[in-house]
Amino acid sequence: MKILAFDTSNKPLSVAVVVDGKVLAHTESTEKKTHSISILPDIKEALKKSDLTIADIDLIAVAKGPGSYTGVRIAVTVAKTLADTLSKNLVGVSSLQLLAADxxxxxxxxxxxxxxxxxxxxxxxxxxxxxxxxxxxxxxxxxxxxxxxxxxxxxxxxxxxxxxxxxxxxxxxxxxxxxxxxxxxSLPDAAKLAKLAETIKPVEDVDDFIPTYLRLTQAEHDWYAKGHKDDGNVSYVEEV
Missing domain, CATH: 3.30.420.200 (Nucleotidyltransferase; domain 5)
Structure with a gap:
């Protein structure tokens, strides 16, 4: 199985391509550039090092949170876009589970x-x-x-x-x-993320896949502070 895995939920940006358990490419970036700027070039470079194209990938694995609100949304958005447009399987792995792998x-x-x-x-x-x-x-x-x-x-x-x-x-x-x-x-490791993803069932509906924050965002705090009630709709800020 050819797996593209990436994590932006923590300070480092980690990307890996793993094929049948073998790590073909693995990059870690702690540069001060934002993950939104770095992630796509890093994915492109990892695929190039692996002599693969995105079309060759069978499974996309992403760290789904918790972590930095912005960071989590970046990776999940990229993962959902790739999985949806290319009809690839998608697995979301807890960012805490990924740390546990260390x-x-x-x-x-x-x-x-x-x-x-x-x-x-x-x-x-x-x-x-x-x-x-x-x-x-x-x-x-x-x-x-x-x-x-x-x-x-x-x-x-x-x-x-x-x-x-x-x-x-x-x-x-x-x-x-x-x-x-x-x-x-104990930095997050996308190669370990790929390994964990093999033990997890892919999401059934890519559109319904959302980050795991585990606490309210500031936007949600502000929403409820204005008197709005929780009606069970998670779409205000969570959906990407």
Whole structure:
């Protein structure tokens, strides 16, 4: 299977082309250019290095969030456009699950994205065969609440991934024996994204595929602050 995978939900932009498990091209960009400017040229270059065209690709894999609102929307929009116009299968992978892939598969994996004020986007994963199973759902949470959810686990089995200095401080105060991988050592990897995508069922309707934010955007906060009610319509800002 020929897979094009990319992630713009975090600071780095990662693109990979993987064919039958072999990485043919892999680029990571931490330049200050916006992902919206870089992503298409990086995809084009990855395909060129792989001696493939976009028409050759069987599956498009994208990190669907949580993460930077703008970053998530960029990747999801590109993925949906390619999948729809070229009639390709599309798989969305949790950005937290992708971070979990950086961890030691023997541990209970807790990927994090710092959401400020001692809050984080977090999930809890466990390796089962060739899959990373979500044992505590991805959520936007306080670190205090997250620690409460983890209290029944042996702290020696815990591995926190993508911790900023502040989150690392909180973790070590609560679980001094847990393993911590800092943000510098846990960058998202599109090659791993492609591998994860092979274990996930493609989306049934590309048009219905939307990013996973896990908390309200500022536009939604403003919408509800003006007295509007949640009527179950997610299209105000989420659809792309």
């Amino acid at each position: 961890g030691d598969q023997e541990h209970i994996l807790i990927p994090l994205m710092d959401a400020r004020n001692d809050n984080a986007f977090a999930g809890v994963y466990k390796a089962v065969g060739n899959k990373l199973e979500n044992v505590i759902e991805d959520q936007h949470t306080s670190m205090e609440k997250l620690f409460e959810l983890l209290k029944n686990y042996d702290e020696n089995s815990l591995e926190f991934i993508n911790a900023t200095p502040r989150l690392q401080e909180l973790i070590q105060n609560q679980f001094p024996n847990a393993k911590v991988i800092t943000t510098e050592n």
